[in-house]
Amino acid sequence: MSVCLAVDIGGTKIAAALVDCETNHIIERCQIATPQSQQPAILSAALASLLRPFINQANFVAIxxxxxxxxxILTALNPDNLGGLNKFELVDEIQRITQLPTYAMNDAQAAAWYEYISLTPNNNINNMLFITVSTGIGGGLVLNQQLQTGARGISGHIGHTVVNANGPMCGCGRQGCIEKVASGTAIGEIGSLLFDCLYSGQEVYQLALEGNNDALNIIHSSAAAVAELIANLTITLDLDSIVIGGSVGLAPNYCHYIQQYLNEKPALYRPYIILAQSGADAGLLGAASWFAQQQSH
Ligand SMILES: [Zn+2]
Structure with missing residues (x-):
């Protein structure tokens, strides 16, 4: 039996799990809070103590x-987000800790792959885009039934496509990226300006659900922007399906609003919309499955 030590590194938590590669099920799982210090040595130490108990049972590591x-090597479209961790040698460091073959990919790409393999037994899907609308907006592309990671690891970074050329400046260096206009963070920022009081995206969403029209307009603008993005990418890449995830993407009515905006467009712009099914472990299971498959080729 081949066993993968899967690791999911996020802004708030780092999860590790032993995954049975034949069944793609989690055998054992553990998680810690991501160290708030952005010093490489502190992250390395945290990873070492999290991973050590699993090393002897694993054949390879998938991050x-x-x-x-x-x-x-870890980097970002907005390197300021990573602070001292920009250019962190993630694969070499985890290989040093575990002494196991180690592979790494972007977390939204990994989640996209897991959503895709969870769907394909029942669906004839070739070209799928996974969109997560959460604190930020991210995604992953499956074309011709294969995940696209990109030569530089960038593929699927849909959060940094422009929806309003006069919009707010984004940390990536462009103006009006969809992440600055439609993400949970953006919903909170727009609501805070409008209501002249500090609101989180979740609070603005709750106001919308309670019938506040101004808040509802903010949510609708977000869903309309995501629908435009979906239409643009569908006509570019001949997508047949879109999987929507993330805390905003899965919030009540959000997907329905996206569908409403898409329904106003001609049929060619309207792929099949599916709600993400895989939850918090999609990154772990997607990376495990993707790199198990790459190894067997
Ligand atoms: Zn951007």
Missing amino acids: ASTGIIDNG
Whole structure:
């Protein structure tokens, strides 16, 4: 039996799990809070203590991480987000800790792959886009039934496509990226400006659900922007399906609003919309499955 030690590195938590590669099920799982210090040595120490108990039972390590994984090195479209962890040698460091073959990919790409393999037994899907609308907006692309990771690890970073050229400046260096206009963070920022009081995205969403029209308009603008993105990418890539995830994407009515905006467009712009099914372990299971498959080829 081949066993993968899967690791999911996010902004708030780091999860590790032993995954049975034949069944793609989690055997054992553990998680810690992501160290708030952005010093490489502190992250390395945290990873070492999290991973050590699992090492003897694993054949290889598969990492899903926030940011861009460019040839095993962690970076980001907005390197300021990573602070001292920009250019962190993620794969080399975990290989040093575990002494196991180690592979890494972006977390949204990993989640996209897991959503895809969870769907395909029942669906004839070739070209799928996974969109997560959460604190930020991310995604992963499956084309011709294969995940696209990109030569530089960038593929699927849909949060940084522009929806309003006069919109707010984004940390990536562009103006009006969809992440600055439609993410949970953006919903909170727009609501805070409008109501002249500090609101989180979740609080603005709750106001909308309680019938506040101004809050509802903010949510609708977000869903409309995501629908435009879906239409653009569908006509570019001939997508047949879109999987929507994330705390905003899965919030009540959000997907329904996206569908409403898509329904106003001609049929070619309307792929099949599916709600993400896989939950918090999609990154772990997606990375385990993707790299198990890459090894067997
Ligand atoms: Zn951007």
